[in-house]
Amino acid sequence: MNDVRELLGKAADDAGRPVISTEAVYAKAGRVQWRRRTAVSATAVCAVAAGAFLVPQLSSAPASPRTSSVGSLAQEPGETPRDVRLLKLLPDLTGTVEEVSFADIIKHASPLPPEPPRTGPLDGQYEIRRDGGVGYLTIDVMDAKAVAKKLGGGSPVVNLCKPTNGEPAPDNCVREELSGGRVLTIWSDEMNYGDGTPQWGPELAARLTLADGSLVGVRDSTGFEADVVQGPMLTSPPLTRAQLRELVLRPELLPKQ
Secondary structure: OHHHHHHOOOOOOOOOOOOOOOOOOOOOOOOOOOOOOOOOOHHHHHHHHHOOOOOOOOOOOOOOOOOOOHHHOOOOOOOOOHHHHHHHOOOOOOOEEEEEOHHHHOOOOOOOOOOOOOOOOOOEEEEEEEOOEEEEEEEEEEOHHHHHHHHOOOOOOOOOOOOOOOOOOOEEEEEEEOHHHOEEEEEEEOOOOOOOOOEEOOEEEEEEEOOOOOEEEEEEEOOEEOOOOOOOOOOOOOOOHHHHHHHHOOHHHOOOO
16 A cells, blocks of 8 residues: 555645545654656555545644634635535534644645645645544545546556455455445555654545545544644544435535536
């Protein structure tokens, strides 16, 4: 799966956009050594689809934590905040939800970079607080044109649970072929990719491929360790596997037709 993360490592530069961005890989930022590869393997689909992101190794953090309120992130005038809309889709969630910017809480960028356009209405990075800990949920939608460009002609519906090129299969990987030509894959990742800062904890990842070639990716992370954090990591991902499955299938994550 290392080449997967290599393909999409731009989160620090794109930090204003939802970093579950399919254009970056959510790995243990700085715990992965990036190497350019000449080919895109089937597992690259896994990262694209998962909406994972990686923040490159960071310089020293400020002395005190900083937070991003949802009010500091781009919203249409009079629009209900994204975190409020997301919470309505998670009636069984234990804890609180707040939209944040990884550019702020991880990279400590000041000022924050302009926010690129979002594809999905709830694309973003969300902080989940419960039981004294802090985890993260990220959502990203990639349209068919962007998927095709990123995969270089590779199939977005390749079976991620049976990777090729000698790559190990993701842990606890389940692939479902659903109605309407949709394919849903959910797996777990212990995020053990070496040393660095920050160090991400275990997570669940979900990828939904739609019939038109577009993708929905969601990461469900226990959080990270670094010199400056918003709180200790959760002991388990914010959403259970069942809750994650329900969320990634919600039509509210998709752009309006």
